[in-house]
Amino acid sequence: MGKIIGLTGGIASGKSTTSNYLKEKGYIVLDADQYAKKILEPGQNAYHNIIDYFGKKILNSDKTINRKALGHIVFNDSSELQKLNQFTHPEVKRLMQEDQDRYIKDNHVFLDIPLLFENKRDKACDLVITVYVSYEAQIERLMNRNGFTEDEAKSRINSQMSLEEKKKMSDVVFDNNGTKEELFKQVDQFISKLENNLI
Structure with missing residues (x-):
């Protein structure tokens, strides 16, 4: 272990x-940012919650989230950052935990x-x-x-x-x-x- x-x-x-x-x-390095990118993909739970809250103005033409536009909103308003974190952190934690449990047995x-x-x-x-x-x-x-x-x-x-x-x-x-x-x-x-x- x-x-x-x-x-x-x-x-x-x-x-x-x-x-x-x-x-x-x-x-083995589990990178929270990689998981955070993954959960912003269309079809993921966090993706839908973020669009519902922040609106379609943060979408690219291909329906992916424009991280720069989202970043501009949340890094200038701490309450908006807190809101984004509520959508993303539990999902990131869940996915990381699954992988951690799998790898920790060997290394x-x-x-x-x-x-x-x-x-x-x-x-x-x-x-x-x-x-x-x-x-x-x-x-x-x-x-x-x-x-x-x-x-x-x-x-x-x-x-x-x-x-x-x-x-x-x-x-x-x-x-x-x-x-x-x-x-x-x-x-x-x-x-x-x-x-x-x-x-």
């Missing part, structure tokens, strides 16, 4: 980079969940890792990566729990203020401890 390891961070903190590296190393399972602490999912983990960067680095990376203005970047970052807070609540912190190589070195050290039952 493996360990359930929560992996979290913030937008542009390097969580996906860490997640992909763990997959390359042969670990460690990493749960890549941006809102791990916010949704109290850390309680179900044996260990929690936060991929950390400074607030300034987060803004800069987000502006470069997504072409956001500084205000847009700050509004996205500030809609999440701060990385400083997540850092305090975690068992392990990967500091990603340096290079990708430095990040991977920390991941390798963690894996070594994990495989030798030192953690």
Whole structure:
């Protein structure tokens, strides 16, 4: 029986980079964002609830949800974000749980969940890792990566729990203020401890 390891961070903190590296190393990583995309597909329960609430204005011509249009609404209004989360989080949790139960018998399972602490999912983990960067680095990376203005970047970052807070609540912190190589070195050290039952 493996360990359930929560992996979290913030937008542009390097969580996906860490997640992909763990997959390359042969670990099972269940990515909440992938499940979130899946439940937005036409025919899914959450899809219908979202359209009923937010209206057809968030649909593309092919009836798929325009994530950018939806994002524009919810990242500028916390009550709308809360509403969206009510539709999506239970479905994501259900699908992830099914896969987790299947994989945990054979190996460690990493749960890549941006809102791990916010949704109290850390309680179900044996260990929690936060991929950390400074607030300034987060803004800069987000502006470069997504072409956001500084205000847009700050509004996205500030809609999440701060990385400083997540850092305090975690068992392990990967500091990603340096290079990708430095990040991977920390991941390798963690894996070594994990495989030798030192953690």
